[in-house]
Amino acid sequence: MDDDLAFRAELKQCILSAVDKDEPVGGLSDDEPWFGPGSRLELDSLDALQISMAIQKSYGVRMPDSKDTRRALASLSSLAEHLRRQRPA
Numbered sequence: 001m002d003d004d005l006a007f008r009a010e011l012k013q014c015i016l017s018a019v020d021k022d023e024p025v026g027g028l029s030d031d032e033p034w035f036g037p038g039s040r041l042e043l044d045s046l047d048a049l050q051i052s053m054a055i056q057k058s059y060g061v062r063m064p065d066s067k068d069t070r071r072a073l074a075s076l077s078s079l080a081e082h083l084r085r086q087r088p089a
Helices: 002-018 045-059 067-072 076-086
Strands: none
Touching: 002 045, 002 076, 045 067, 045 076, 067 076
């Protein structure tokens, strides 16, 4: 469980750094949307590209432009789950 929390914290910092944003006031919940209505981060397609590049560099997972990638980039929880399934052993 501690490994999961540490991984999510590391991943959150990677994402925020990639898009050059500070964590919103009150923190960023694991299921909070990153894109679209209701997103406090207000990310756009350029941010998605920057996140994809950071993920490939940090975790060795390619994030091609696809429906799966868009679903993975919806929130911290969805990205963490995607990376668990895709990361090289």
